[in-house]
Amino acid sequence: MxxxxxxxxxxxxxxxxxxxxxxxxxxxxxxxxxxxxxxxxxxxxxxxxxxxxxxxxxxxxxxxxxxxxxxxxxxxxxxxxxxxxxxxxxxxxxxxxxxxxxxxxxxxxxxxxxxxxxxxxxxxxxxxxxxxxxxxxxxxxxxxxxxxxxxxxxxxxxxxxxxxxxxxxxxxxxxxxxxxxxxxxxxxxxxxxxxxxxxxxxxxxxxxxxxxxxxxxxxxxxxxxxxxxxxxxxxRFDTKESTTADGIKVFTAADTTVAADSARILARVPEVVKWEAERFGPYPFSATGAIVERTGDAGYALETQNRPFFHGPPGAGLLVHEMAHQWFGDSVTPGSWRDMWLNEGFATYAEWLWEADKNGRPVQGRFDAAFADDDNWAFPPADPPTAADISQAPVYGRGAMVIHRIRQAVDDDKRFFALVRGWTKAHRHGNASTADFTAYVEKTTGQDLTELWNTWLYGRSRPASKG
Structure with missing residues (x-):
């Protein structure tokens, strides 16, 4: 009460x-x-x-x-x-x-x-x-x-x-x-x-x-x-401070009980920021870093601005995901909670891109796996049925599929990443809705993508073909 x-x-x-x-x-x-x-x-x-x-x-x-x-x-x-x-x-x-x-x-x-x-x-x-x-x-x-x-x-x-x-x-x-x-x-x-x-x-x-x-x-x-x-x-934290070659201040903090296990992954924060900046546009803030609590002190990671929070030492994929949110969610923030897929779809797609670049796993393979996962088809990512669903599988996995389908529609990686960088620039430090995004993509590509939106973003059932 x-x-x-x-x-x-x-x-x-x-x-x-x-x-x-x-x-x-x-x-x-x-x-x-x-x-x-x-x-x-x-x-x-x-x-x-x-x-x-x-x-x-x-x-x-x-x-x-x-x-x-x-x-x-x-x-x-x-x-x-x-x-x-x-x-x-x-x-x-x-x-x-x-x-x-x-x-x-x-x-x-x-x-x-x-x-x-x-x-x-x-x-x-x-x-x-x-x-x-x-x-x-x-x-x-x-x-x-x-x-x-x-x-x-x-x-x-x-x-x-x-x-x-x-x-x-x-x-x-x-x-x-x-x-x-x-x-x-x-x-x-x-x-x-x-x-x-x-x-x-x-x-x-x-x-x-x-x-x-x-x-x-x-x-x-x-x-x-x-x-x-x-x-x-x-x-009680072990903290480290540094500055990247681009002048971004880095501050990391790890609970003393997990500091040793966190040291290697936290040292990769500047690498991840640089890699994502090349794909998504200039890093939008003056500071970066991460916070690692002991496992069990919280039940999830979160893209808290400038330095994401982790419930225990993260793997590279999770670090990439939460750092991608600095562009998608933190700088370009949803207009309402219905637009969560713009945050999670892009951050999940960042994981797919990292796996492709660093480990040689093709993005198409991740797309195919997501397509086959029944959980991703529970509801449309742009229209979760209740507040309890805004952080469920379709918002992440199917949201990432939407981004990949846009990439396929553009059919030119140089143009696709230019589109993404243009999006983060156009709405830097602002808010944006799903309608803003779909209008931007169609204007930038010069294509009518109604079928893509109806099938992948708003469709209520899995299409017969992923092509």
């Missing part, structure tokens, strides 16, 4: 607050405008995200006591109003809001499920196009959430610390925000932990300072990032 901010009101005052919060148009309570939408009507997670504003920057200051499983946080959120706002929502689950201000003035706070509604005071006028700053101070024991597919995300306790994973909904377990992939922002994340522990996050490590028995790690992500790609991992 969600915690609510403890506020004592008389019955009359509570009724007045409810009246103000449920008014949807006109001027309310002396504040001009109307409330932003609570939820963006995503096909699978309609309550995720919020309307009426666009976040440009998150500044998160977290003080974490892993042993007590407690977090104290301050989220400073800079946003631009996309309408005249009388109130707006943030996504936050479980934690207690201690205070909130908008542009330095106290804001009224209301909790209902995952919705945190803030109503600025009458002196605050959030006009369309204006920039405003919200500060939320919060605390509590962050929750582990269970996805529709039964996997766990949010804030996960580990043997010596914790890990925050956010796909698709988990970020709201540890900071308030506009928790939908369509609203990307830059981030500063400062994490204070007991001395002796390391806190790893996204972007570049700008400083670490130990004082009074605690250490504060400050991380900066300059390029836009969707909230589901943000992470904080706390524990």
């Amino acid at each position: 969600d915690q609510r901010t403890p506020v004592r009101r008389t019955a009359r005052a509570a009724a007045l607050v409810l009246l103000v919060l449920t008014t949807s148009t006109g001027c309310t309570g002396g504040v001009e405008g109307r409330p932003g939408a609570a939820g963006l009507r995503d096909p699978y997670f309609p309550r995720l995200g919020n309307g009426g504003y666009d976040v440009t920057h998150y500044d998160l200051a977290l003080d974490v006591d892993p042993a007590a499983h407690r977090l104290r946080g301050t989220a400073t959120i800079t946003a631009r109003a996309t309408q005249d706002l009388s109130a707006f929502d943030l996504d936050l689950v479980g934690l207690t809001v201690d205070s909130a201000t908008v542009d330095g003035r106290p804001a009224a706070v209301h909790r209902a499920g995952q919705e945190l509604t803030l109503r600025p005071d009458a002196a605050s006028r959030l006009r369309r196009g204006s920039t405003f700053r919200t500060v939320v101070r919060y605390s509590g024991s962050p929750r582990t959430l269970t996805d529709p597919d039964r996997s766990q995300e949010g804030w996960l306790r580990t043997a010596d610390g914790s890990v925050a994973l956010g796909e698709p909904t988990g970020s709201m377990a540890w900071f308030p925000g506009n928790n939908h992939p369509s609203d990307k922002a830059s981030y500063d994340i400062a994490v204070t932990v007991p001395e002796g522990l390391t806190a790893v996050s996204n972007g570049e490590l700008t400083s670490r300072r130990t004082s009074g028995g605690t250490t504060t790690y400050r991380w900066h992500t300059a390029e836009p990032m969707a909230s589901y790609l943000a992470t904080v991992v706390i524990g």
